[in-house]
Amino acid sequence: MTNPNDKENKDDTHNGKVGVYICHCGGNISDHVDVDKVRDAAEDLSCVKVARTNMFMCSDPGQNMIIEDLENGEVDRVVVASCAPSLHETTFRSAVERAGANPFVYEHANIREQVSWVHHGDPATDKASTLVAAAAAKAENLEPLHPVRVDAFRHATVIGAGIAGMKTAVDIARQGIDVALVEKTTQPGGRLNTLHTLAPDGEKAGDVVDAFYEEIQNSERITVYPNTQVNDVKGYVGNFTLTLATDGENGRADTTVDTGAIVMATGSQSYTPFNGEYAYGEHPQVITLPELIQTLAENSGDENTLTVNGKKIRNMVMIHCVGSRRIPGIHETKEDANLNEYCSRTCCSAVLHAGNFIRETFPGTSIFDMYRDIRTYGRGQEELYNRAAENRVVFMRFEADAPPRVESSDTGNFPLSVTVSDGLTFNEEMTVPADLVVLATGVEPTDISGIAGMLKLPRGNDGFLNEVHPKLRPVELPVTGVFLAGTCQAPMDSSEACNTAGAAAAKVSALLGKGYIELDPFVAHVDEEKCTGTGACVDACLVDDALELVETEVAGQTVKKARVTAALCQGCGACVAVCPENAIEVNGWTLKQYEAMVDAIAAA
Amino acid sequence: MSDTEHKTDGDKKQMLKQLRKQRKESVARATAIMKKSKKEMKMVRGALSDGPATVPQIAEATGLFSDQVLWYVAAMKKYGEIQEAEKDGAYFQYALVGARETTEPQEG
Amino acid sequence: MAEPQVQHFDTIVIGGGIAGLQSALDLADQGYRVAVVEKDASIGGKMIRLSKVFPTLDCASCITTPKMASAAHHENITLFTYCNVDGIVRMGEEIHARITQNPRYVDPDKCIGCRKCEYACPVYLPDMEQGGFSAKKAISIPFSNAIPQVAVLDAEHCMLCGQCETVCPTDAVDYFMEPETFTLTARTAVLSTGFELSPVKDKAQYGNGEIPNVIDSLQMERLLAPHGPYNRVLRPSDGMEPDSIAYVQCAGSRDKSMGVSYCSRVCCMYAIKQAMLLSGALPLADITIYYMDIRAFGKGYEQFYQNAKAMGIEFVKAKVARINEGDGGSVTVRYENQDGGGIQTMDHDLVVLSMGILPGWRPEPYCPVSTDSDRFITSIKPKISPVLTDMEGVFAAGAAAGPKDIVDTISESGSAAVEAAKYMQASEPILETQP
């Protein structure tokens, strides 16, 4: 690993010629900020050589203004005042690079999220001018930087061998990258191993698993680790070291795997109703959807009527949204204080699919379907709904605050009765006698607190992993080099899980394909001449192993100096604050640059 | 994509004439659209010459349909000729942008 | 700017919406050379024309332009905009695409996007990029964040008056341009031709698009966009700020009479989104959504729906039977209340029809790839890889393979990219041998 920034940082004699470019953002900014005034104010700054405005700086004409000014030599430092840097900083850095300049002589001023969306009128314009002045002052002091380049293992680890993990592994391996596929149970396949046929088209779940099974077992590039969990993670993107713990007949065995990227594919599990929820646990004829599906797989189908637990099912009630779509104030929280406010996405189709199967195989079994909204959104799913109506499944609609009541019954010879106020028939109270009640239980994320904790992965209140941005970076986690696939992110059906798996594989392949990775250069940098080896920075550092004291020879004496592992450094600056000698700085955020910004703000 | 650059001015005039003939129908169609909008936008301008007005007021003054008036107002706003003024009840008023000093592009 | 007759790539992407751009970027980042063919004058698809996008409510252009810009400047991506696809066939190891470059009548290499021509042009036309609510000129830049920023002349509505040519500072206008055809070859193709809204004019009960102040959902996106036609929400008949706005859901989906029996998948969420944006823009307005089932199934979507309810947006479970013109520009909605109220009527100032999603392109007869009974491209392995089509080396992504929101489109596009890469890994690389 090299840090080519070491030398250039010393050159601080240069005075930048700054170009300032202010974006209207099509009105998002200019409706509240007087951009012409901001430009005029910028023009008055001594370091600013040109100041311009554009309707959309991110558009080609906007970017071309920057490129032209750089190419003409009018400016050699660039400030764009526009939206949050997370959106367009890379756009403008690459424009600077296309003009032949170093992409890091660029500074971003956020005058949208931090100004026009929260302030109005003159205060907005004044604040925008101040932020631009600060950015220009910093830009004047910017020096060229170079990305930190680290070698990367052409190897990825996929955690969880459900359908998403299996597809991710196959797709990565086919790009010539080795894969470790880690599964905590004995078998790959995950949830699909417990399903019968799949909505909406009726493929056998086993066939879907088999589509990948042979390849993951036989591919030279894929190593499957069954009965295994990740016990320890060290390192950083391109260079992780995992300790895998495998349970075997002779107890636990540990393996170490060097890997460049990690894909989380730990999937989800079914919600278990609490005792007494719709009489679950109190009455044997109240079961969950997964339990029904299991039964269907076992039923011979010779009879006219479905048999469950040895009982013929004449009337069957299916209740949707059990453990999903809960509403604060209406529903009680679970033991872990969560509510499962989300929709579990796959249950509506799975219910209708099972319902159709039953009506078409066991015409003697009647079905009453109690729902809040039928969510057959996907391709082929609305047909399931229509077919259920043709199969004379009786639909009844209930409101979140008036769920059906399931009670033991003494009427006739039905063991259960379900009472619901049916929205489809003028909210009439209806009581359905039933032999079986099936609860369409939703899904919950697998408990991954161990691995998520080790990798410091963000999860929502509901426990699902949170991606960086649902549209811009939907399969990436904020820890560089860690991705996600499948239902560990949110409920989805197996088609959708496979799509996210493919997307994650595409990202991993692009990341590891070259054998090296370039990281942002904004990392701590030690001035060895000033460093006296106090170790204060090492104590302050928040990341294991990012800073350490090493012994070196200086003038025949062994002394201690701080050393940065650039790939681990987060550039947080905790070390800078504690160094008594000012011997450590963060590239691109030096004290001198900060001072210039503060002076500019004070002067504004 | 074409080689008009290599032609002399005279050649080009000739070619344009040819093209006009070829595209007689679309040229006529475009000209009719241009004439109609020129006339009607003049009426809108006229209705605003005494000060700001709402779309229904402009429609009333010009005899144009109100949806058509709104369309012209939106267009003239886009091209920098009209600006939004005070609100009057549920309607906004529109005003002519001073004397048009500039024909430079302004985005809208 | 004569194009070579035949150009070679690794992958041809048909359709430069968010699906096509994401597939192209994911392939280009792996070193594959990609051609993106787009029929419109700009890339970006529907997404660049939206206001803000659910569920995060980011402004659409803010998150689309980074992708558009990085595709446009990627060293491995070449854009072909304003092009028609005349045919896609497999010939041995290669896919051949016959392409026609439509004439812009403006030289894209010379045009600097200054819009002087647009200002000079005397012919005002409805700007369909703004739902028809505002005007553009017979020569114009498609929209303000279009890529590329090159003016296009509408020859069908050009007077040939010469004004644009006179004012153009770079002599870019060329009235004599002709369509040009060329061929792209590649080892793989991704079809990402997106969707169109089902036309209002086909729906007689809803007035065939002739009732004032009844608009479709994409038009409402423009009214809500920060650089929209009025810069605020006004009703198009007379510029009144609407006080009561209604959404009619499934107006053209789940409706066999329209030939669209499937669910269009995005309309519930975009209607809720628009309703939320409207209540921000018009805090006093009443907003009603007439719906059959609310399908808020994605990550964070149900919470989004519950928030909308808590904000006071009214959800009425009803089937809308008829829409009629009311008094003074109002619109009368006649609906059958499914919650027991029977047939009712209600007047609104503005009614938005959540029209259905139709495929943006019919492959037949241009490309021998199959489509399903829903007319979207058939997936031969819908469970394990929905992007696989029945044409070898050809993959589908985004709304072209069934209605889909942006989140699902983006992951599917990544998946299409990886399938294309897998296909190419399996065959010998031909990259090196090419010019």
Ligand SMILES: Cc1cc2nc3c(=O)[nH]c(=O)nc-3n(C[C@H](O)[C@H](O)[C@H](O)COP(=O)(O)OP(=O)(O)OC[C@H]3O[C@@H](n4cnc5c(N)ncnc54)[C@H](O)[C@@H]3O)c2cc1C
């Ligand atoms: C009742 C029900 C019915 C359904 N019906 C259908 C249907 O009809 N059609 C359809 O398309 N979809 C259906 N689905 C959805 C489908 O099951 C999922 O989309 C699919 O299983 C998701 O796959 P996955 O790989 O994301 O997760 P999972 O299948 O949950 O796989 C995750 C894997 O990761 C492993 N794992 C978890 N944590 C760890 C760890 N820490 N270390 C190692 N391994 C770990 C697990 O053991 C498991 O093998 C249904 C779901 C349910 C609950």
Ligand SMILES: Cc1cc2nc3c(=O)[nH]c(=O)nc-3n(C[C@H](O)[C@H](O)[C@H](O)COP(=O)(O)OP(=O)(O)OC[C@H]3O[C@@H](n4cnc5c(N)ncnc54)[C@H](O)[C@@H]3O)c2cc1C
């Ligand atoms: C009113 C409305 C609001 C919406 N709001 C949201 C929202 O808030 N959040 C969200 O997630 N989703 C939203 N959506 C859905 C979103 O628009 C789609 O998910 C997304 O646009 C799909 O992208 P795509 O690239 O697949 O298709 P498109 O955006 O349709 O792009 C397809 C591209 O292919 C081009 N093309 C078509 N045929 C050809 C051809 N033959 N040759 C060359 N090019 C061709 C088209 O010109 C177009 O550029 C909304 C949809 C609507 C209708």
